[in-house]
Amino acid sequence: MLLKRWIPLFILVFVGVLTLIHWFVPHDPIGSLGRDFSQFFDIIASFAIILGAANLLKLQSLKISQRKKGWPFNLVTIIAFALTAWVGLNWHSYFGSGHHYLAGTHVNNPDSHFFWVWWYIFTPLSATMYALLAFYVASASYRAFRARNVEATVLLVAGIIIMIGRVPLGQQFTAWLPDHGFWSGFRLERISDWIYSYPNGAGQRAVMIGIALGVVSTSLRLILGIEKSFLGEE
Amino acid sequence: MKPGNARRAALAVLFCLSLASVIPAAAQDLPAAPPAPPLDLTAEDTPNDRGHAIALSWVLSPDDDGSGRVTGYSVWRAVYRPGVAPADLDWTRVGSHSAGYLGDERLTHSDVSDDIVNNLPYLYRVEADGPGGASAVLLPASIMARAQWFNRARWNMLLAVLVLSAGIMYWIQKAQTSDIYLRPVAGLKAFDEAIGRATEMGNPVLFVPGIMDMDQIETLAGVSILGYVGKMTARYETPLEVPVSRSLVMAHAREVVKESYLQAGRPDLYNDDMIHYLTDDQFGYAAAVDGIMLRQKPAACFYQGKFYAESLILAETGNSIGAIQIAGTASPAQLPFFITACDYTLIGEEFFAASAYLSQEKRAIGSIRGQDVGKLIFMVALILGVFLVSLEAVGVRLPGWLDITALFDVSSGG
Numbered sequence: 001m002l003l004k005r006w007i008p009l010f011i012l013v014f015v016g017v018l019t020l021i022h023w024f025v026p027h028d029p030i031g032s033l034g035r036d037f038s039q040f041f042d043i044i045a046s047f048a049i050i051l052g053a054a055n056l057l058k059l060q061s062l063k064i065s066q067r068k069k070g071w072p073f074n075l076v077t078i079i080a081f082a083l084t085a086w087v088g089l090n091w092h093s094y095f096g097s098g099h100h101y102l103a104g105t106h107v108n109n110p111d112s113h114f115f116w117v118w119w120y121i122f123t124p125l126s127a128t129m130y131a132l133l134a135f136y137v138a139s140a141s142y143r144a145f146r147a148r149n150v151e152a153t154v155l156l157v158a159g160i161i162i163m164i165g166r167v168p169l170g171q172q173f174t175a176w177l178p179d180h181g182f183w184s185g186f187r188l189e190r191i192s193d194w195i196y197s198y199p200n201g202a203g204q205r206a207v208m209i210g211i212a213l214g215v216v217s218t219s220l221r222l223i224l225g226i227e228k229s230f231l232g233e234e
Numbered sequence: 235m236k237p238g239n240a241r242r243a244a245l246a247v248l249f250c251l252s253l254a255s256v257i258p259a260a261a262q263d264l265p266a267a268p269p270a271p272p273l274d275l276t277a278e279d280t281p282n283d284r285g286h287a288i289a290l291s292w293v294l295s296p297d298d299d300g301s302g303r304v305t306g307y308s309v310w311r312a313v314y315r316p317g318v319a320p321a322d323l324d325w326t327r328v329g330s331h332s333a334g335y336l337g338d339e340r341l342t343h344s345d346v347s348d349d350i351v352n353n354l355p356y357l358y359r360v361e362a363d364g365p366g367g368a369s370a371v372l373l374p375a376s377i378m379a380r381a382q383w384f385n386r387a388r389w390n391m392l393l394a395v396l397v398l399s400a401g402i403m404y405w406i407q408k409a410q411t412s413d414i415y416l417r418p419v420a421g422l423k424a425f426d427e428a429i430g431r432a433t434e435m436g437n438p439v440l441f442v443p444g445i446m447d448m449d450q451i452e453t454l455a456g457v458s459i460l461g462y463v464g465k466m467t468a469r470y471e472t473p474l475e476v477p478v479s480r481s482l483v484m485a486h487a488r489e490v491v492k493e494s495y496l497q498a499g500r501p502d503l504y505n506d507d508m509i510h511y512l513t514d515d516q517f518g519y520a521a522a523v524d525g526i527m528l529r530q531k532p533a534a535c536f537y538q539g540k541f542y543a544e545s546l547i548l549a550e551t552g553n554s555i556g557a558i559q560i561a562g563t564a565s566p567a568q569l570p571f572f573i574t575a576c577d578y579t580l581i582g583e584e585f586f587a588a589s590a591y592l593s594q595e596k597r598a599i600g601s602i603r604g605q606d607v608g609k610l611i612f613m614v615a616l617i618l619g620v621f622l623v624s625l626e627a628v629g630v631r632l633p634g635w636l637d638i639t640a641l642f643d644v645s646s647g648g
Contacts, residue, residue: 004489024392027381031284041449045482052481052511059510070529122515129517133543136550144574204566207582209612211564214586215451216398217605226406226597227458227589 009225016223057081087113158195165192266366269297269304272341275360277377280344282388285352285381291342292371295362303364304333309343314355314376323357333362350379397611402604409600416599421560421578422591425536428558429466432533438473439463440532442523442548443487444539444563445516447480451586452564456539457487458589459562463536464494468503476509477526479519484511520544524551537561537576538585541568549575562588583609 015037022034060074068074087093091106093113106112110119145160147153164170165188174187184190221227273293280287290309298304308330312323329343343360350356355376361368405414432439441463443456460476467474476491478484487509495504512522524547527535535552537545537559545561545568552559553575561572562580572579580588583605590598622636 020395024385024388025383026282026284026385027383028284031381038449041447045447045449045480048481048485049514050481051485052514055481055484055511056513059507125521126515126517129521129547130543132547136546140546140550140571140574207566207569210581210583210609211566211586213398213605213608213612214564214583216395216608217402217601218451218455218586218589220399220402220406221590221598221601222454224403224406226595226601 005228009228013223013225016219020219053081084114084117087117158199161188162192162195165189266364268367268369269362269364270295271369271371272307272360272362273371274340275358275371275373277358277373279378279380280346282382282385285379286348286350287344287346288350288356288358288377288379289342289344290358290360291340292360293340295369297364298333298362300334303366304362305365306333306363307331307341308361308363308368309345310359310361310370311345311350312357312359314357320357320359320372325359352379352381354378398604398608401607401611402601405604405607406597406600409596409603414596414599414603416591416602419580419584419587419591421562421580421584422588424558424560424578425463425592426466428534428536428560429463429470429472431558432467433470433472435533437531437533438475439467439534439536440523440527440530440552440557441474441476441536442539443476443478443483444537444541445479445519445544446540448482448486450540452540453480453483455564455586455589456562457483457490459536459538459592460487461490461494462589462592464491465498468495468498468500471500471503474508475526475530475532477512477519477523478509479512479514479516481511484509516542516544517547520547523548527551527555527557531555532557535559537563537572538580538588539563541565541572546571546575552576 063074091103275292310325312325358373359370361370535557559576560578561576562585
């Protein structure tokens with residue numbers, strides 16, 4: 001009980017209150033403690049990566065040993081993990097010779113093997129996943145922009161105006177309207193800007209205010225020990 | 235060309251060449267003078283900080299006009315000692331600036347260093363450096379860095395936090411003696427439905443607690459919701475799959491889910507490997523979770539936490555396998571994606587209220603009422619603000635204490 005409930009609660013209340021106070025009290029030691037806490041977290045999180053890596057290797061090895069469906073992919077994961085760890089931890093791992101072998105700096109050196117893995121394997125793979133978003137946005141928009149009811153129709157119209165108003169070709173549709181004066185407000189790019197800045201801005205701010213209130217309320221519940229579900233309690 | 239003309243032309247060329255070689259030599263022989271010094275050096279203690287910082291500013295050297303006579307400025311600091319001539323002090327170079335800030339009247343430099351001892355007097359000098367040497371301007375009086383106990387730029391934020399906290403705590407107290415009605419939230423009511431559907435289909439439940447670490451309150455809120463989902467899957471004996479992208483989240487989520495299975499009376503169903511680590515990388519994680527979805531075909535997908543661009547990749551994949559999907563996040567940019575691709579979405583405050591709502595604990599429900607009262611205060615303040623700004627816009631002069639722009643200016647508070 002002491003280890004699993006009271007000590008975590010004490011740490012949470014102590015750190016939570018101090019972090020809040022440090023936002024308003026810059027004087028040391030409170031000011032520096034607030035900054036130190038975030039560094040403590042980074043250090044703990046860095047060491048915790050060992051837990052994650054061990055878990056990853058354990059599960060992948062288990063699937064290989066049990067010859068589960070798609071086990072060759074698990075093998076690829078382990079080999080990729082081992083190779084990346086090797087070129088990352090071995091700072092002498094360079095193309096060519098005559099380098100100053102310094103631990104840490106080698107990850108940013110274009111001649112190092114680690115950089116090669118990063119630049120020629122990891123980055124394209126990440127970019128590929130990111131590029132998939134284009135297709136997902138198209139399929140999601142297709143579903144969202146169906147005029148099923150009044151709200152969906154408003155969304156559809158606003159979406160079309162924004163899309164057309166943001167591209168030079170679309171802006172040509174209303175280019176014949178004057179640049180200044182009353183009628184200039186009906187140019188597509190102006191309507192698009194107006195929708196973006198006002199109705200959209202107002203909605204975004206309402207959500208942000210709600211989020212801020214939710215954060216205050218959740219933080220208070222945590223600090224006061226009301227919210228204990230993060231400890232596994234009701 | 236005639237021979238006489240050619241000779242004259244050759245002589246003219248030789249004369250020009252000899253002149254060209256003499257002029258630079260003459261210029262080099264002239265002694266290069268140092269540029270004019272910068273002017274009006276001022277210094278002040280940086281306000282609202284922990285000390286160890288001095289803000290300096292000066293007017294550019296009159297010679298800093300792009301002619302190259304000034305190449306840069308050097309900032310020097312020394313501990314002030316009464317009775318000692320400035321030239322005899324122990325000067326340290328603490329900063330530099332390039333020349334050529336044409337158009338700027340004053341240059342500023344913030345000297346922030348733990349080497350600056352609070353409440354100790356310092357002198358500064360700024361040198362204009364050039365090919366002809368350096369010339370300096372000295373700070374006329376010593377300056378001390380001081381630490382402040384209160385950041386006055388954030389008084390309005392403190393006021394807001396105090397008012398909101400007081401309101402929430404009042405309702406937490408009140409909730410213990412009276413019943414509080416909470417409006418039904420469709421997304422929260424759908425939790426049971428989604429897990430029930432997964433049970434009927436015999437497929438697992440997938441829970442994604444975002445891609446950020448435990449220092450984000452969204453992750454904390456997401457893991458709290460995971461506790462409830464874990465209890466339900468334990469009760470219905472439905473497999474639960476929780477891939478995570480942070481090791482600390484894995485360790486924490488395991489504790490929470492283990493406790494949930496214990497409380498549901500089914501510790502035998504709990505297995506550490508239900509919650510497993512994939513990768514810290516955003517798109518690597520998205521790819522791995524997509525793979526899990528396509529292989530295991532979960533019947534219910536929960537996305538509760540902090541998300542970025544991977545939100546739509548996850549939600550669209552979940553949609554393609556026909557899973558019932560419930561998302562919850564406080565990331566405004568991802569909300570449209572979740573709303574489009576998921577069956578239910580907990581928007582911002584609903585997401586933070588979810589844990590309290592699901593637990594039905596009286597004090598937690600009271601805090602949600604306090605949150606609603608805070609919202610009311612904000613609404614009144616917004617309407618009042620719009621009214622006052624409109625008055626100002628039509629030329630009505632308001633008293634200083636009603637200067638709405640200054641009152642709600644939080645830009646200086648960071």
